[in-house]
Amino acid sequence: MKWALLLFTFIVFVVASAISADVLPLAEPCDEELCKLPDCRCSSTVIPGNLKPHEVPQFVLLTFDDGVNVVNVATYRDILYKRKNSNECPIGVSFYISHEYTNYELVNELYNEGFEIALHSITHVNQTYFQEADYDRMMLEFADQKTLMSHFAAIPESSIEGLRIPFLQMTGNSSFQMMKSAGLRYDITWPTTRYTDPGLWPYTLDYQSIQDCITPPCPSASLPGAWVVPMIAWTDLSNFPCAMVDACFSLPGSNDEDGWFRFIIDNFERHYGGNRAPFGFFIHEGTVRTQPGLRRALIRFMDMINSMSDVFMVNTGEMLDWVQNPVPLGEYIQKPCRLTTPARCRPASCGPLVAPHKEELFYMQVCARCPRTYPWLGNPLGE
Template identity: 30%
Template sequence: MNKFHCKFIVFALAIASISAQSKDKEKEEYECPTNVGNGNFADPVTCRRFYQCVDGYPYLNRCPSGLYFDDIQKFCTFKDEARCGPIPITASPVTEAPIDNAQRCDPAECELPYCFCSKDGANIPKDLSAEEIPQMILLTFDGAVNHNNYDHYMKVLGGKYSNPNGCPIKGTFFISHEYSNYLQIQNLSFTGNEIAVETISSQQGLQDKGYEEWVGEMIGMREILRHFANVSNSEINGMRAPFLKPGRNTQYKVIEDFGFIYDSSIVVPPNKIPSWPYTLDYKIPHECKSGTCPTKTFPGVWEVPMNSHFVESYEGGICPYLDQCVLHNHDPDEVLEWLQEDFSRYYEQNKAPYMMAFHTNWFQIKELEQGLHKFISWATSLPDVWFVTTTQALQWITDPKRNKELTTFDAWDCRKQSSQTQRPCYIGNKCALAYKSGNITDTRYMETCRDCPNKFPWLGDSEGTGIPGRDNYIYQSKDTSPTEDSESEKRK
């Protein structure tokens, strides 16, 4: 080997060493935001990676092959959907005074079916014992439904798995507008899954916006689902705030005014005993991690909280969405064991509903998807475990039944229920539509059984007429019982 080759090898090794040191230094120098709390944050260098901050310590993670970190949605997604970060957060002025007039729970004055509370959120409805009630599991899916995830969802909800009464397990979808396929959403609703709303734009900072902005986002999304997925307003009972940032009292006033039954946006800190859903007649029975929870009373409005997922060793971290815990290096059996340990905290204690919340990216990692199927197969073998929609869970809570009574519980009997959503068409209309955001004009695509609109549906124009500000929503409250239908119509 000549001197040139030796020098070249030494130079290459030096470059590699410097590069490695640079990467180590980059990881060491990253500091978790001090005023935000736990969560996922964009890598300043590349969109293919992100940091998960747990108690102030940054854990570097890579997105699965082909996916990129979206710094708005805070998870890995497809390149054409990802908004690379770091994206600076501009705080909006708070639009309401932080008035705190909610009182602590008074069980003597709070009775089912219209009110439910407990001092710490851990009490079982009607003071039943855990041994005599079902363990409910709530599968929830956030964001757009499209060809990237629909088949994965159908592998779970397509009839492969059944509840103890023989009915297929079902889930709840909190739909956001962009990139959604409304033919597929219509089919999910037609086959018995619950459709709920997130928002149209999934904008950051919505928690600090005013009443009209929340109405436009929530009711506009409900109208888009009604018009393009043929899901009636009376079947859309719940909502979830973007990034799990509730809109203080404003969001809940919209929920109350426009006849929603429940919200599912509030995260419960990691507690050894999980929290049951509760009504907002009283102060929430746990710490508000987001800092934007309601402080006033909203009688009869239900909160279905997101209990934090974790195992005793805290391996994998703490997360409200399961895909935000770091399980990417586990094989399917290890994923199963992690889920079983997390689940046992509910099943072996107060049997509070076990909410399994997902984004698309969980299903892009085959080991995670396989581990989930192993868990569902195991859980459905237990005689007292039921996979139900969020509304079905509230139907049980308002009218609790013991295990021996569930075979005749109409709310969970698929033979006694039928969706109001009409059967979807076989071939939908594929629409390429003009879309404008600020000074940028683009094309957005959507599929629906309805005729294609003139423009991409958006805030103020939920039917895509091309007339900005066309929507004018008139509120109509409804009975807060989840067994009752409602109709909140848009008048123009």
């Protein structure tokens, strides 16, 4: 009996140890004396480096979600290519790209234009799927997508730094655990409607976040080095908050260029006249293409800010570079422009390819050898 009791105690200890090894430490309130840039930042509306607003470059983050194809690239070529900021550096735009039906030759083209290529999942399935996603599922969706994207678009894996989860659906700690394993730097999924004026600056999850949780579950653990770029909500024409422009309920008419322009400016000025937290213009290309007034207003807005000496359209990763090492506006303007080493594409047209998830034959445009089957979860190279 004694030996049985000792064996039982030992088994309980081993099981408890295994469980505790997987339990992440809860995040504690931020200690500003210990949490210092460049690797740690408390969640706060305070400007990095304690600069005054007029000393801060106003960053504008224009982002597009979902697949890249011959239809939407026409918009990108027409309104984005060859634009420059007032410091004569090319503008930055970030693309959060989902896999299905994406043309990887065109992803390579966007990369070579100097834009940021980032992740938006392989499957882009329903919201509940991501709400319930654990670490292993997020590894399949995003770590594998990083491998897939780099391989078929022929771009460096090291250039892929960020992600946005479909439907802006948080996954608790899972996605941020995955980020560390996958070598990803930041997440730009988490909306805030509470911290809009002044806006919430990017921060790390070393300590407890003050950000409101709009699409739970939100992270609760201490996850050192994982950067959060808050999606600061806009206010629509009925004073309702919306994280994506095309998710706003009350909007100007489809052809109302002046109405769209005023709407954009009203939301931009809350940042520009406040603590200059990054101004996010988060949207899907289809909305720009099908709303002529919005398209013209967006061009007008870019023309305006590209001529302003203290406003800069940049990739999300570039904005984070500044947050980690903040310098006054005058010094920022003197910095050399971002350089992108061209990534050569050896184009190939592939298909028909059998897919594991649909009774449909797929075709792919890639910058690599054609896969044997359509790349998917668990087989990102289609081997």
